[in-house]
Amino acid sequence: MTRISVNVDGTTYEDDVEPRLLLAHYLRDRLGLTGTPIGCDTSNCGTCTVDLDGVTVKSCSVLAVQADGCAVTTVQGLARDGEWTALQRAFHEQHGLQCGYCTPGMIMAARDLLRENPHPGPDEVRQALEGNLCRCTGYQNIVRAVLAASGQHDTSGHQVGEEVPA
Amino acid sequence: MTDQAVAPEVGRRRLRKEDARLITGQTNWTDNIQVAGLLHLAVLRSPMAHARITRVDVSPALERPGVIAAFSGADLAEGLGSLPCAWPVTEDIVLPEHPPIAVDEVRYAGDPVAVVVARDRYAAADALEAIEVDYDPLPPVLDLETALAPDAPLVHAGKGTNRCYTWPLSTGESFEAVRDRAEVILKRRYHQQRLIPNAMEPRAVVVTPLAASGEYTVYSATQIPHILRIMLAGVTGIPEHKLRVIAPDVGGGFGSKLQVYGEEALALTVARRLGRPVKWTESRSEGALATHHGRGMIQDVEIAATREGRLLGLKVDLLADMGAYLMLVTPGIPILGAFMYPAIYKMDAYEFHCTGVFTTRTPTDAYRGAGRPEATFAIERIMDELAGELGLDPVELRRRNWIRHEEFPYTTIAGLTYDSGDYEAATDKALALFGYDDLRAEQRERAKRGDPVRLGIGVSTYTEMCGLAPSRVLRDLRYSAGGWEAASIRMLPTGKVEVVTGTSPHGQGHETCWSQIAADVLGVPFEDVEVVHGDTRAAPQGMDTYGSRSLAVGGEAVHRAARTVVEKARKVAAHLLEASEQDLEFSGGVFSVKGSPEARKTIQEIAFETFTNHDLPDGVEPTINAEHVVDPENFSYPHGTHLCAVEVDTETGHTRIRSYVCVDDVGRAVNPMIVEGQVHGGLAQGIAQALYEEAVYDDDGNLVTGTLADYLVPSAADLPDFVTDRTETPAASNALGAKGVGEAGTIASTPAVVNAVVDALRPLGVHDVRMPCTPERVWRAVKEASA
Ligand code: FES
Ligand code: FES
Numbered sequence: 001m002t003r004i005s006v007n008v009d010g011t012t013y014e015d016d017v018e019p020r021l022l023l024a025h026y027l028r029d030r031l032g033l034t035g036t037p038i039g040c041d042t043s044n045c046g047t048c049t050v051d052l053d054g055v056t057v058k059s060c061s062v063l064a065v066q067a068d069g070c071a072v073t074t075v076q077g078l079a080r081d082g083e084w085t086a087l088q089r090a091f092h093e094q095h096g097l098q099c100g101y102c103t104p105g106m107i108m109a110a111r112d113l114l115r116e117n118p119h120p121g122p123d124e125v126r127q128a129l130e131g132n133l134c135r136c137t138g139y140q141n142i143v144r145a146v147l148a149a150s151g152q153h154d155t156s157g158h159q160v161g162e163e164v165p166a
Numbered sequence: 167m168t169d170q171a172v173a174p175e176v177g178r179r180r181l182r183k184e185d186a187r188l189i190t191g192q193t194n195w196t197d198n199i200q201v202a203g204l205l206h207l208a209v210l211r212s213p214m215a216h217a218r219i220t221r222v223d224v225s226p227a228l229e230r231p232g233v234i235a236a237f238s239g240a241d242l243a244e245g246l247g248s249l250p251c252a253w254p255v256t257e258d259i260v261l262p263e264h265p266p267i268a269v270d271e272v273r274y275a276g277d278p279v280a281v282v283v284a285r286d287r288y289a290a291a292d293a294l295e296a297i298e299v300d301y302d303p304l305p306p307v308l309d310l311e312t313a314l315a316p317d318a319p320l321v322h323a324g325k326g327t328n329r330c331y332t333w334p335l336s337t338g339e340s341f342e343a344v345r346d347r348a349e350v351i352l353k354r355r356y357h358q359q360r361l362i363p364n365a366m367e368p369r370a371v372v373v374t375p376l377a378a379s380g381e382y383t384v385y386s387a388t389q390i391p392h393i394l395r396i397m398l399a400g401v402t403g404i405p406e407h408k409l410r411v412i413a414p415d416v417g418g419g420f421g422s423k424l425q426v427y428g429e430e431a432l433a434l435t436v437a438r439r440l441g442r443p444v445k446w447t448e449s450r451s452e453g454a455l456a457t458h459h460g461r462g463m464i465q466d467v468e469i470a471a472t473r474e475g476r477l478l479g480l481k482v483d484l485l486a487d488m489g490a491y492l493m494l495v496t497p498g499i500p501i502l503g504a505f506m507y508p509a510i511y512k513m514d515a516y517e518f519h520c521t522g523v524f525t526t527r528t529p530t531d532a533y534r535g536a537g538r539p540e541a542t543f544a545i546e547r548i549m550d551e552l553a554g555e556l557g558l559d560p561v562e563l564r565r566r567n568w569i570r571h572e573e574f575p576y577t578t579i580a581g582l583t584y585d586s587g588d589y590e591a592a593t594d595k596a597l598a599l600f601g602y603d604d605l606r607a608e609q610r611e612r613a614k615r616g617d618p619v620r621l622g623i624g625v626s627t628y629t630e631m632c633g634l635a636p637s638r639v640l641r642d643l644r645y646s647a648g649g650w651e652a653a654s655i656r657m658l659p660t661g662k663v664e665v666v667t668g669t670s671p672h673g674q675g676h677e678t679c680w681s682q683i684a685a686d687v688l689g690v691p692f693e694d695v696e697v698v699h700g701d702t703r704a705a706p707q708g709m710d711t712y713g714s715r716s717l718a719v720g721g722e723a724v725h726r727a728a729r730t731v732v733e734k735a736r737k738v739a740a741h742l743l744e745a746s747e748q749d750l751e752f753s754g755g756v757f758s759v760k761g762s763p764e765a766r767k768t769i770q771e772i773a774f775e776t777f778t779n780h781d782l783p784d785g786v787e788p789t790i791n792a793e794h795v796v797d798p799e800n801f802s803y804p805h806g807t808h809l810c811a812v813e814v815d816t817e818t819g820h821t822r823i824r825s826y827v828c829v830d831d832v833g834r835a836v837n838p839m840i841v842e843g844q845v846h847g848g849l850a851q852g853i854a855q856a857l858y859e860e861a862v863y864d865d866d867g868n869l870v871t872g873t874l875a876d877y878l879v880p881s882a883a884d885l886p887d888f889v890t891d892r893t894e895t896p897a898a899s900n901a902l903g904a905k906g907v908g909e910a911g912t913i914a915s916t917p918a919v920v921n922a923v924v925d926a927l928r929p930l931g932v933h934d935v936r937m938p939c940t941p942e943r944v945w946r947a948v949k950e951a952s953a
Pocket of ligand 1: 042
């Protein structure tokens with residue numbers, strides 16, 4: 001067991017964990033922060049994507065002990081006082097989700113993209129989301145949502161969203 | 167409907183109610199459930215495709231830290247029945263026993279052989295390694311044709327054959343007769359590769375026992391809580407009324423969660439034995455082995471026509487891979503397809519013959535479209551080959567043969583009555599959106615200048631049958647249940663409304679669409695409606711969600727229940743307003759007396775007054791709640807035209823989708839935004855079959871594409887933007903006019919894409935490319951054609 005101290009979505013947790021415990025399981029099983037789902041065992045699907053000290057990671061490929069002393073942001077930490085972020089609103093408005101299982105990871109990955117590149121083109125969005133699989137939406141509305149959140153026109157030509165930091 | 171609400175919700179692009187919890191991570195996935203004393207179940211699986219089990223020793227696992235119990239198949243066998251097959255398609259079908267856990271023989275790599283239960287999931291997974299199992303290998307059965315040879319090794323030795331069933335259908339003239347007068351006959355073989363459904367949420371089940379009363383709550387990531395409950399009662403012997411099944415948020419299904427899985431029965435059995443709550447969650451690679459696969463067929467197709475391109479007959483000979491066991495509807499999948507091979511075309515003869523074959527591979531069952539994509543693929547591919555043979559444009563060949571708008575309702579040669587549709591309108595709209603003529607010109611131009619990157623254009627004019635299904639038809643097909651669907655509407659005292667549906671969504675947006683339907687009929691605000699589903703206590707009656715049945719059958723039940731609420735409320739209103747029922751108008755949720763509009767009661771006020779029951783006459787039951795069970799009178803038949811342009815690099819074999827256009831007719835669209843989303847998702851899965859996905863086994867029967875690293879589920883970077891549009895001919899089989907949309911994109915897109923790939927290469931002498939059309943396969947096809 002190793003003692004770790006992690007700030008998750010603004011709350012600091014002190015825990016003894018097994019060295020092999022994955023961050024994804026720590027968040028879900030130990031902290032009860034189930035907004036970060038697990039979709040694979042090969043780091044391929046991206047459903048478990050979170051922000052670890054400003055770096056976007058797949059939490060199934062990070063050990064909880066590696067998060068010691070770090071700040072983790074999950075999808076559950078995005079909305080402030082019930083106000084959704086621009087990306088969350090855009091996913092809703094552009095129908096960027098169906099079953100929603102991939103959605104936390106998609107939102108976290110898209111957030112990372114918009115931080116780096118506030119005005120991506122559609123192809124850049126597609127490339128940036130390559131590590132996040134969705135089985136329901138065919139991606140088109142996810143791409144639209146990301147473009148909309150960046151304050152750009154979506155691919156159908158609708159003016160959507162407004163420019164707000166993702 | 168006589169009284170129509172003022173501002174219709176139906177037809178409106180309503181943003182989804184479901185989204186709020188999903189985009190903020192406040193979800194209810196089954197794996198989220200944590201209860202006091204929860205134990206984690208892990209399953210040890212056969213590493214071999216086929217073997218006799220000679221010894222299982224679970225005792226070393228018990229030594230491991232955190233382990234509470236471990237069981238072999240033999241330990242659990244008592245009291246555990248066979249997993250059900252609800253669709254014995256013929257009287258003499260071979261129905262092998264299907265134990266939830268293998269006792270003496272394993273029949274596919276992944277077959278469960280032992281389980282452990284531990285205090286956390288890591289301990290459970292670790293302890294599996296300690297279990298000792300000795301296997302005596304048996305020969306695998308992998309090839310569908312040699313499996314039928316008299317000396318073939320047998321999957322189920324006691325049954326004496328690998329043939330599960332044969333199912334013939336022959337209508338119209340005999341194929342032999344039309345063959346004699348045909349001027350052109352083409353014969354082709356198509357392979358429907360096995361697919362792994364890969365819903366993003368892995369399967370999971372949590373069982374919580376209430377020891378004192380002998381009741382169990384089963385949470386499962388399932389599409390079919392109602393069917394599961396009945397079936398689990400049968401498998402475990404726990405009476406149905408002691409079982410409550412809850413499907414919380416479910417992260418996609420695509421047919422793979424239309425199942426009664428061994429792990430569900432095992433978790434229930436272990437929870438019962440230990441009197442403790444038990445959870446099992448599959449890993450992705452475990453799911454690849456143990457969640458059923460889709461497709462897996464060899465189709466021999468023969469078509470007969472005149473030189474002018476009039477179809478005379480179609481003959482289909484099908485080998486369908488059942489896998490090792492028959493699961494819930496395994497044998498029925500090809501039978502659903504049997505009716506769809508003639509598609510939208512008129513012809514004089516149709517012969518179909520299917521043989522179900524056991525192999526030592528993961529069982530197959532429903533996967534998005536279930537039988538209908540396979541059928542559509544075969545007919546739409548061979549139509550293109552016929553067009554090529556006759557030197558006709560493939561769209562023109564279709565025009566010469568399809569059922570014309572004025573001919574509906576039309577009974578096809580397969581015996582289905584298509585109620586409505588307009589193939590011409592959808593096709594013309596799609597051709598215009600696509601810029602068909604310009605693309606053809608570019609194609610010729612590229613071929614002329616010998617561009618190594620060829621343009622190919624693929625068309626698919628599909629139809630499907632949804633709205634499963636009239637119960638009497640299911641009876642004729644030997645399906646063990648009915649095809650009805652239930653809904654009830656509870657008017658709460660405060661005027662809020664609970665719509666209780668027997669459908670069980672997993673991403674389709676039922677909460678939103680059902681609210682739209684109820685809000686319209688009742689004239690109450692959309693926000694005042696809540697949809698209750700997926701819990702056999704709260705929504706006790708239902709047939710669940712699969713086969714694009716929910717809207718056409720379940721939505722219709724909601725619609726009818728709401729109309730009954732209005733009629734019951736009308737009686738109460740008449741009493742309260744001291745008017746006769748005939749003198750009441752109902753609009754926008756308000757009953758008013760004709761001629762004196764100030765005399766009015768809202769339906770929400772009436773809900774309160776029936777609740778208090780202070781002023782109802784004797785004999786009037788104080789409720790305006792209503793319930794309806796709808797058994798559809800016919801299937802519904804969405805259709806459409808899909809067009810795909812691809813660029814195929816003949817030097818590398820790489821295919822790029824340049825544009826994709828589809829016009830679908832799904833009848834009346836309750837929520838056009840959701841319709842579009844469903845089409846997109848369907849396209850992605852259909853294109854994936856055409857270009858990317860395949861479950862590959864090695865010669866020993868091991869699955870070699872068992873993770874998302876080896877099995878190519880396309881990402882955003884692999885797929886294009888789609889252009890989607892609609893035409894609308896309302897379904898006649900339900901008052902909503904809805905046809906169903908969940909599978910349309912998948913059914914139509916696979917042949918459209920492969921037709922495009924072959925079209926690009928036909929001038930080079932290529933007539934087929936086997937799916938998935940990977941760069942290597944395309945490259946080889948080009949090389950072989952030019953050799
Ligand atoms: S669960 Fe982490 S990438 Fe799939
Ligand atoms: S919305 Fe279902 S996986 Fe993306």
